[in-house]
Amino acid sequence: MEATAIKRGVTFEEYLAFEREATEKHILWDGEIFAMWAKAGGSPTHSAIATNAVIALGNALRGTPCRPYDSDLKVWIPRKGGAVYPDASVICGGFTLREGSTDVVTNPSVIVEVLSPGTESFDRGDKFAGYRSIEGLRHDVMLSSQAVEAEQYVRADDGSWTLRVLGPGEVLSFTAPDFKLAVDDLYVGAFDAAAL
Numbered sequence: 399m400e401a402t403a404i405k406r407g408v409t410f411e412e413y414l415a416f417e418r419e420a421t422e423k424h425i426l427w428d429g430e431i432f433a434m435w436a437k438a439g440g441s442p443t444h445s446a447i448a449t450n451a452v453i454a455l456g457n458a459l460r461g462t463p464c465r466p467y468d469s470d471l472k473v474w475i476p477r478k479g480g481a482v483y484p485d486a487s488v489i490c491g492g493f494t495l496r497e498g499s500t501d502v503v504t505n506p507s508v509i510v511e512v513l514s515p516g517t518e519s520f521d522r523g524d525k526f527a528g529y530r531s532i533e534g535l536r537h538d539v540m541l542s543s544q545a546v547e548a549e550q551y552v553r554a555d556d557g558s559w560t561l562r563v564l565g566p567g568e569v570l571s572f573t574a575p576d577f578k579l580a581v582d583d584l585y586v587g588a589f590d591a592a593a594l
Contacts, residue, residue: 401418401432401433402432403430403431403432404424404430404431404433405430405431406429406430406431407429407430408426408429408430408431410426410479410481410496410498411498412500413431413481414498414499414502416431416550419582422434423470423483423580425481425482425483426479426480426481426482427475427478427480427482427524427528427557428478428479428480429479430470434483440514441543443543443588443589444512444514444543446587446588446590447485447512447541447543447568447584447585447588448467448468448469448485448486448510448512449468450583450585450586450587450588451466451485451486451510451512451539451541451584452466452467452468453484454579454580454583454584455486455488455508455510455579458577458578458579459488459575459577462490462575462577463490463491463575464488464489464490464491464507465488465489466486466487466488467487467488467489468485468486469483469484469485469486471483471484471487471489471499471503471505472501472502473487473501473502473503473504473506473509473532474496474499474502474504475528475529475531475532475533476504476528476532476533477527477528477530477533478524478528478531479556480528481496482525482528484494484506484509484510484511485510485511485541486508486509486510487503487506487508487509487510487541487591488506488507488508489503489505489506490574490575491508492508493505498511504532505532505534506532506534506535507534507535507536507537507574508535508536508537508538508539508572509529509532509535509537509538509539510539510540510541511525511538511539511540511541512540512541512542512543513540513541513542513543514543515543515544519526521540522540525558525592526538526551527593530559535553536553536573536574537550537551537552537553537572538550538551538559539551539570541584542577543588545565546565546566546581546582546585547563547564547565547579547581548563548564548565548568548570549561549562549563549564550562550563550564550570552573562576564581565581566582567581567582568580568581
């Protein structure tokens with residue numbers, strides 16, 4: 399990770415106490431606490447794409463036992479003993495919380511990250527490897543903030559991952575539950591936001 403840690407050698411419990419007192423969001427990664435502002439996309443385009451993802455997921459999941467969540471939901475990363483805030487996630491059938499926590503979930507079935515120039519290498523590298531350690535995660539979607547392009551990683555029953563790269567006019571397909579998202583819906587007005 400390129401950002402500088404605020405604190406090092408931190409336990410999960412110490413992170414939770416720190417986060418309860420903080421006025422900004424922080425992530426825990428490999429025993430180190432990082433400020434979210436140090437890695438957030440921050441651009442109007444990034445925000446528009448993330449918002450579109452939550453809206454599209456909400457519309458697609460209506461009537462299912464699953465719901466979408468925005469970047470305020472903390473997700474546990476077993477491989478790194480950490481907690482992060484994905485841009486969007488999907489939880490089916492209710493929360494399973496990390497032991498000792500009241501707000502860190504362990505059971506997302508879908509994660510969505512909007513890639514930003516400053517965080518893309520972390521999102522594609524260590525963070526993606528961390529997400530793959532979440533047992534029930536079936537789909538990890540990375541959305542470009544530079545072009546209309548979605549990368550969908552799908553976990554097979556044997557634990558292997560397959561990549562699908564989709565662009566304008568194409569559709570992301572999900573299982574458990576079965577639903578679809580049009581790539582174009584994730585980018586409605588997103589590049590107009592850059593002109594604001």
